[in-house]
Amino acid sequence: MINLIGKLRVAPLRWLFLAMVLNGFGLLALYSITTHSGELLLSSRFFKHLFWMIPSLFAFLFFLGISKRIIHKYSYAALSVMMVLIIVPFGMSSIAGTHRWISLGGVSFQPVEVLKWVLIISLARYLSDHNLEIQRLRSVVIPTVATLVPVAFVINQPDLGSAVLLLMLSFPLLYWVGARPLHLFMLIAPLVSILTAFSLITFTIWIAAVGIVLYFSRTDLRIGLANFFGNVFLGLLTPVLWGKLQPYQQERVLVMLDPTRDPHGAAYQVIQSQTAIGSGGFSGKGLGNGTQTHLKFLPEQETDFIFSVIGEELGFVVVCLILALFLYLILDIIKVAFQSSERFSSLIIFGVGILFLFHVFVNIGMTINLLPVKGLPLPFISYGGSFLVSCYAMLGLAMNMSLEGEE
Amino acid sequence: MLKSEIYVPVNRRNTAFSVVILLFLILFVKLYTLMIHSYEEFRNKADYNRIRPVITYAPRGNIYDRNGSVLAANSSVYTISVIRDELTDTENELSQVSGYLNIPVKTLKKNMKKYGRGRFLPSRIARDVKVETLSLIEEHKNELPGVIYSTLPVRYYPMQDSIRASHLLGYLREIGPSDLSRKDGRGYVGGDFIGASGLEYFYESHLIGDKGHYYQQVDALGREAGEVSDREPIPAIPGNDLYLTIESKLQADVEKTLEGLKASSVVLNALTGEVLAMVSKPDFRLSDFAGFMEDEEWQRFQNSREDLLLNRAITGRYPPGSAMKLVTAIAGLEEKLTNLDWTVECTGSYYYGDRVFRCWKEEGHGKVNISKGVKESCNIYFYQLIQRMDIDIWFKYANLFGFGSKTGIDLPQEKSGIAPNRKFMNRKYGKRGWTSGTLLNISIGQGDLLVTPLQMSRFAAILATKGKNIAPWLASRPNAQAKKISFKKSTWDLIHEMMFNVINKPGGTAYSSRIASTSIEFYGKTGTAQNPRGEAHAWFIGFAKKGSQTISISVIVENGGTGGSVAAPVASKIVQSYFNESEAQELVIK
Numbered sequence: 001m002i003n004l005i006g007k008l009r010v011a012p013l014r015w016l017f018l019a020m021v022l023n024g025f026g027l028l029a030l031y032s033i034t035t036h037s038g039e040l041l042l043s044s045r046f047f048k049h050l051f052w053m054i055p056s057l058f059a060f061l062f063f064l065g066i067s068k069r070i071i072h073k074y075s076y077a078a079l080s081v082m083m084v085l086i087i088v089p090f091g092m093s094s095i096a097g098t099h100r101w102i103s104l105g106g107v108s109f110q111p112v113e114v115l116k117w118v119l120i121i122s123l124a125r126y127l128s129d130h131n132l133e134i135q136r137l138r139s140v141v142i143p144t145v146a147t148l149v150p151v152a153f154v155i156n157q158p159d160l161g162s163a164v165l166l167l168m169l170s171f172p173l174l175y176w177v178g179a180r181p182l183h184l185f186m187l188i189a190p191l192v193s194i195l196t197a198f199s200l201i202t203f204t205i206w207i208a209a210v211g212i213v214l215y216f217s218r219t220d221l222r223i224g225l226a227n228f229f230g231n232v233f234l235g236l237l238t239p240v241l242w243g244k245l246q247p248y249q250q251e252r253v254l255v256m257l258d259p260t261r262d263p264h265g266a267a268y269q270v271i272q273s274q275t276a277i278g279s280g281g282f283s284g285k286g287l288g289n290g291t292q293t294h295l296k297f298l299p300e301q302e303t304d305f306i307f308s309v310i311g312e313e314l315g316f317v318v319v320c321l322i323l324a325l326f327l328y329l330i331l332d333i334i335k336v337a338f339q340s341s342e343r344f345s346s347l348i349i350f351g352v353g354i355l356f357l358f359h360v361f362v363n364i365g366m367t368i369n370l371l372p373v374k375g376l377p378l379p380f381i382s383y384g385g386s387f388l389v390s391c392y393a394m395l396g397l398a399m400n401m402s403l404e405g406e407e
Numbered sequence: 408m409l410k411s412e413i414y415v416p417v418n419r420r421n422t423a424f425s426v427v428i429l430l431f432l433i434l435f436v437k438l439y440t441l442m443i444h445s446y447e448e449f450r451n452k453a454d455y456n457r458i459r460p461v462i463t464y465a466p467r468g469n470i471y472d473r474n475g476s477v478l479a480a481n482s483s484v485y486t487i488s489v490i491r492d493e494l495t496d497t498e499n500e501l502s503q504v505s506g507y508l509n510i511p512v513k514t515l516k517k518n519m520k521k522y523g524r525g526r527f528l529p530s531r532i533a534r535d536v537k538v539e540t541l542s543l544i545e546e547h548k549n550e551l552p553g554v555i556y557s558t559l560p561v562r563y564y565p566m567q568d569s570i571r572a573s574h575l576l577g578y579l580r581e582i583g584p585s586d587l588s589r590k591d592g593r594g595y596v597g598g599d600f601i602g603a604s605g606l607e608y609f610y611e612s613h614l615i616g617d618k619g620h621y622y623q624q625v626d627a628l629g630r631e632a633g634e635v636s637d638r639e640p641i642p643a644i645p646g647n648d649l650y651l652t653i654e655s656k657l658q659a660d661v662e663k664t665l666e667g668l669k670a671s672s673v674v675l676n677a678l679t680g681e682v683l684a685m686v687s688k689p690d691f692r693l694s695d696f697a698g699f700m701e702d703e704e705w706q707r708f709q710n711s712r713e714d715l716l717l718n719r720a721i722t723g724r725y726p727p728g729s730a731m732k733l734v735t736a737i738a739g740l741e742e743k744l745t746n747l748d749w750t751v752e753c754t755g756s757y758y759y760g761d762r763v764f765r766c767w768k769e770e771g772h773g774k775v776n777i778s779k780g781v782k783e784s785c786n787i788y789f790y791q792l793i794q795r796m797d798i799d800i801w802f803k804y805a806n807l808f809g810f811g812s813k814t815g816i817d818l819p820q821e822k823s824g825i826a827p828n829r830k831f832m833n834r835k836y837g838k839r840g841w842t843s844g845t846l847l848n849i850s851i852g853q854g855d856l857l858v859t860p861l862q863m864s865r866f867a868a869i870l871a872t873k874g875k876n877i878a879p880w881l882a883s884r885p886n887a888q889a890k891k892i893s894f895k896k897s898t899w900d901l902i903h904e905m906m907f908n909v910i911n912k913p914g915g916t917a918y919s920s921r922i923a924s925t926s927i928e929f930y931g932k933t934g935t936a937q938n939p940r941g942e943a944h945a946w947f948i949g950f951a952k953k954g955s956q957t958i959s960i961s962v963i964v965e966n967g968g969t970g971g972s973v974a975a976p977v978a979s980k981i982v983q984s985y986f987n988e989s990e991a992q993e994l995v996i997k
Contacts, residue, residue, distance in 0.1 A: 172423075175419065176415060176419060176423070178415070274441060274449065275449050275452045275453050277438070277449070278441040278446060278448065278449025278450070278452070279446070279449040279450045279452065280442055281442055281443070281446040281450065282442065282443060282446070291453055291454075291624075292453050295457050295624070295626040295632055296626050296627040296628070297453075297456050297626075297627045311438075311442065312453075315442070316438065319438055319442065320435070320438075323431060323434060323435060323438075327427070327431045330427055331424060331428075334420065334423050334424065334427065335420075338415050338420040346415060357427055357430065361431075361434065364434050365433075368434070368437045368438060370433070370434070
């Protein structure tokens with residue numbers, strides 16, 4: 001306990017302050033949404049969100065106070081537990097057509113939210129334990145492949161947003177820890193090969209680029225050739241496999257990649273979200289006056305599209321303020337990660353920053369029709385218990401890791 | 408274990424910084440585009456989402472007679488609608504309402520579908536609902552959530568009990584899909600009523616007015632959600648009123664006189680072309696059409712009593728019979744082919760080639776000149792007269808009086824009838840298929856000749872005014888100047904004298920219909936038109952003068968018998984009725 005107070009004294013408390021301010025904007029939006037003709041029910045999501053701040057602050061203090069050694073020691077065990085928990089929802093009845101939630105006595109939580117940062121810790125441990133071999137391709141391939149296992153389950157929940165996030169997490173961490181850009185390139189190349197395979201011209205250009213990169217990198221000839229022909233093979237195989245799918249299966253995949261293909265579903269949502277934000281203008285329509293929000297044209301307004309509510313009611317000024325707060329928080333986290341003298345800590349702090357960045361960019365990008373992927377909430381602002389607790393836990397974790405030489 | 412001697416390279420930190428800043432810059436630019444640059448566009452989109460224009464209906468223009476009495480006005484009927492989303496138990500509620508209305512549930516459901524405009528908008532299920540029924544529904548409104556009532560504007564005919572004028576005014580009908588696409592620019596919507604016949608049809612765009620709008624705020628599901636304060640409603644512009652030349656009292660009298668017959672009569676102001684009365688029997692009550700009519704009911708109406716909807720005055724085409732002898736007589740006089748001295752011997756029959764043509768008087772008229780020929784309507788005289796001319800001469804005169812072409816009255820569906828000329832005969836029978844013998848029938852108004860009662864009344868008006876050919880009209884005075892037909896004064900005088908004698912001299916075919924009053928001069932000609940469908944049609948055409956007023960009249964009673972015994976008395980009655988009632992009523996219509 002004394003340890004915790006000591007930590008609080010030296011930790012970058014500005015992060016907590018930023019988080020609380022952002023949280024306040026979330027509450028403001030929820031207050032506007034859930035107030036009907038001046039009446040605010042105790043069962044409303046505004047109060048629920050307010051209530052969730054209590055366990056969130058406990059989680060924050062817990063992960064701030066806990067010893068780094070313990071975190072390092074039990075990271076793989078925690079990952080194993082989360083891998084099991086991610087499978088549990090498949091054995092339960094689906095909620096809203098998905099297997100994302102575990103329900104226990106009226107409280108539901110999404111294991112994937114916790115899995116995200118447990119994976120960061122585990123990757124940090126693996127990469128810091130193997131730091132001397134980081135220049136080798138093997139050290140890069142193993143963590144990447146290891147993340148594919150939970151990704152496979154998450155993609156089937158289905159939660160494409162989180163799956164992509166999990167898949168992408170290892171790359172910035174590898175980069176941060178000093179992996180060769182060539183190796184990262186070789187990891188990402190197969191994905192690009194699959195995506196470009198549908199057009200002969202783009203595929204040809206891409207394969208030529210792969211060849212040039214591999215040639216000038218002076219990599220081992222066998223590895224280089226294997227990589228090159230691997231990509232060619234994948235690109236040629238993809239259209240064949242694609243053709244074997246039934247049209248409705250193809251459509252399902254395409255809608256998952258680009259939800260706006262479904263004009264009654266996501267396309268409608270994105271149009272209404274853009275309309276809400278755009279119609280907010282410079283100063284917004286005023287809290288409680290958003291017609292898109294209050295006449296329910298805007299879907300999922302408490303969770304995925306809460307940013308659109310803020311845009312509509314509070315306008316460009318507040319939107320920019322929120323962007324600035326997030327930008328400052330993330331840059332500051334990266335700065336602290338850079339200053340850290342411990343590789344394990346540095347990786348965790350950086351990972352948390354990247355996780356926030358990913359959520360912020362994908363969520364806001366979705367509301368303004370920049371990105372097709374949906375389903376990632378906005379940190380500290382979107383309604384949702386497990387995610388809010390996770391965000392504060394990550395913040396506590398990052399602050400904990402930022403403290404030098406306490407033990 | 409935790410310590411590491413290798414720090415993160417500075418360039419990797421800087422790259423990370425750059426990527427973060429770049430991503431935020433992308434978001435910023437896109438947000439700027441949406442919220443500042445395209446603000447107007449999205450503001451409009453948001454308004455378009457939430458603001459729904461609601462139609463306010465324009466009242467249709469009233470229709471007045473020449474004295475300003477209202478023939479057609481507007482009133483409203485109660486309707487019952489349901490809002491599907493608010494029905495808690497559709498089956499039960501509908502069957503309850505069905506009980507009150509005495510309308511089968513099936514019909515209510517059909518209407519619900521027909522007039523449905525979404526789950527959250529009222530769909531009309533019944534109209535013309537009685538006040539008692541409304542109070543029943545009001546009493547049970549707690550058991551009937553989603554059932555509402557409102558009013559609907561409909562036509563109302565205040566003088567209905569004395570004047571039907573059903574063909575003249577015309578009826579309204581609910582708009583069909585074809586009208587919705589056809590009448591562009593008028594802003595018709597489903598459920599609107601449009602003029603389907605008569606003046607309502609002809610003056611549709613004059614009467615209809617322009618719909619207005621007010622604005623309502625709706626939510627994403629289309630439910631009403633408060634007022635829109637920042638948009639001015641557009642008020643509806645009522646339709647223009649229509650002022651007719653009709654003399655209601657006369658119209659009522661003519662309708663009463665012809666009641667129970669298949670008949671038609673047109674009375675014109677001979678000097679101005681104003682239609683004073685236009686009657687076609689049988690007719691119907693327009694209010695029956697103002698009410699709601701099921702499709703099947705409408706079909707039954709149309710099929711079983713097709714006659715009912717027919718405006719005989721302008722669409723009925725009849726052989727004119729002896730009334731047409733006047734044309735032949737005028738042609739003879741004008742072309743100097745006959746005069747008072749030229750006589751023929753009528754023995755009751757006339758041999759032409761191998762055929763026998765008969766006079767209506769079996770024993771014959773004896774020695775007949777033109778005066779007696781017209782007065783007593785001797786066929787033989789005209790058989791002989793027509794042989795002194797050819798079809799071209801005869802047609803020239805028939806054409807002058809407007810036979811074979813429309814009068815141009817402001818009513819839809821007017822028929823032109825047929826006045827046969829050489830071209831027509833050649834086309835119909837072939838160049839050698841007809842002889843001048845065919846003309847014998849035409850001379851007495853039979854054969855291929857077909858006329859409408861309106862044409863006949865107009866013919867009488869031209870005769871009355873000695874050549875002033877004015878187009879008959881009901882609401883808009885024709886632009887074209889009246890064409891003057893110039894004949895010799897002696898021709899006009901003789902025609903007038905002969906037509907006077909038809910009524911006022913013993914032996915005249917309409918002598919029994921003469922008017923005792925000396926202030927009224929009554930002229931005419933009877934006709935008895937043979938037709939293949941049974942009894943002859945009884946015709947009378949003529950004109951009457953009193954003081955400065957002159958009216959023309961045509962009467963036809965289908966299968967009524969002889970013109971002298973059936974049509975002439977009707978005309979006589981109408982004339983007396985008009986002049987006795989209309990002292991000092993020389994109203995000029997704006």
